[in-house]
Structures are given as C-alpha cells and as structure tokens.
Amino acid sequence: MRNLLLVFVMSIALIGCGGSGDDTGSSASASSESETASTSVDRTVTITPEGNQMRYAETEFSVAPGETIRLVFDNTATAPSMQHNVVVLNEPPSRDVFQRIGEGGMTAGSANAYVPDDEAILAYTPMSQPGEKVEVVFTAPEETGEYGYVCTFPGHWATMTGTMRVTDSPA
Numbered sequence: 252m253r254n255l256l257l258v259f260v261m262s263i264a265l266i267g268c269g270g271s272g273d274d275t276g277s278s279a280s281a282s283s284e285s286e287t288a289s290t291s292v293d294r295t296v297t298i299t300p301e302g303n304q305m306r307y308a309e310t311e312f313s314v315a316p317g318e319t320i321r322l323v324f325d326n327t328a329t330a331p332s333m334q335h336n337v338v339v340l341n342e343p344p345s346r347d348v349f350q351r352i353g354e355g356g357m358t359a360g361s362a363n364a365y366v367p368d369d370e371a372i373l374a375y376t377p378m379s380q381p382g383e384k385v386e387v388v389f390t391a392p393e394e395t396g397e398y399g400y401v402c403t404f405p406g407h408w409a410t411m412t413g414t415m416r417v418t419d420s421p422a
C-alpha cells in the first residue's frame with residue numbers, strides 16, 4: 252500500500268514537471284504579467300482628497316498584517332494647485348514624523364516627486380495631478396497598530412494626514 256502511494260505521488264510530480272517544461276517561452280512571461288496585475292493583491296484601498304482642500308477624504312483605513320495592499324489615490328480635485336500623493340509610514344502617526352517627512356519632501360523637490368529618503372517611509376504613490384489616478388502596491392506591516400500616512404506636496408503635511416490601522420480583523 253505504501254509503495255503504491257509512493258508511485259502515485261511520483262507520477263504526479265513527473266506530470267507536473269512535463270507540463271511546466273513544455274512551453275517555457277511565451278506562457279512564462281504572460282503569466283508573470285498577470286500575477287503582478289491581480290493575483291498577488293489581497294486588498295485594494297482607494298483614497299480621495301476632500302474637494303480642493305489639503306485634506307484626505309479618507310483619513311483612516313484598516314488592513315490585515317502582511318497583506319499585499321494596492322493603494323489607489325484618485326485625485327478628484329479640480330484646482331490646478333492640488334497635487335497630492337500618499338506616503339505611508341512605518342511609524343505611528345504623530346505631528347513630529349509628519350513634519351519631518353513633509354519638510355524633507357519639500358527639500359527633496361520635484362525631481363524626487365517631493366519624497367525624501369527617510370527610513371520611516373514604507374511606501375508611496377507617485378505625485379498626482381488633479382484628475383489623475385495613481386497607485387502603489389506594498390506589503391502591510393506584520394505588527395498590528397497604527398501607522399501614519401501623509402501628503403508631501405509642499406505645504407500639505409500639516410493637514411493632509413491619515414492613519415492606517417493594521418489589525419487582525421480589518422473593516
């Protein structure tokens with residue numbers, strides 16, 4: 252009985268090998284493309300600005316530890332000056348860290364999309380123009396708790412902030 256089972260398992264392994272070995276060329280590149288597009292994302296979160304204010308309409312969202320998150324920022328603002336991004340931090344929200352990242356972003360300048368090189372940054376979207384939709388895919392922290400996010404377009408950090416909650420039972 253044990254021998255039979257072993258033979259069975261081995262033949263499955265052989266079939267598996269044969270299948271993937273057959274046409275490595277074109278199908279491999281096609282499948283890797285679709286994997287990055289959809290398969291790997293656990294949760295999509297969409298954030299918009301509050302009209303033409305320097306504020307997010309969604310000032311909090313929750314995710315589960317270690318999930319792969321697609322964070323979409325839909326810049327529904329209409330005023331030309333309302334460029335925004337979303338910079339997610341691996342630190343709790345606080346005025347100190349928002350200020351450091353916000354002022355660092357201004358120093359980094361438009362050549363760096365106003366995003367500073369700072370270890371507190373977990374992920375960030377590109378800078379968006381009004382009417383533009385941008386996104387970033389990242390892995391949520393394993394540790395439950397509160398994490399800040401902030402817009403680093405010059406002058407926005409003081410009011411344009413929010414909290415990402417990492418929790419075992421996300422809403």
Ligand SMILES: [Cu+2]
Nearest residue numbers: 335402404407
């Ligand atoms: Cu902004």
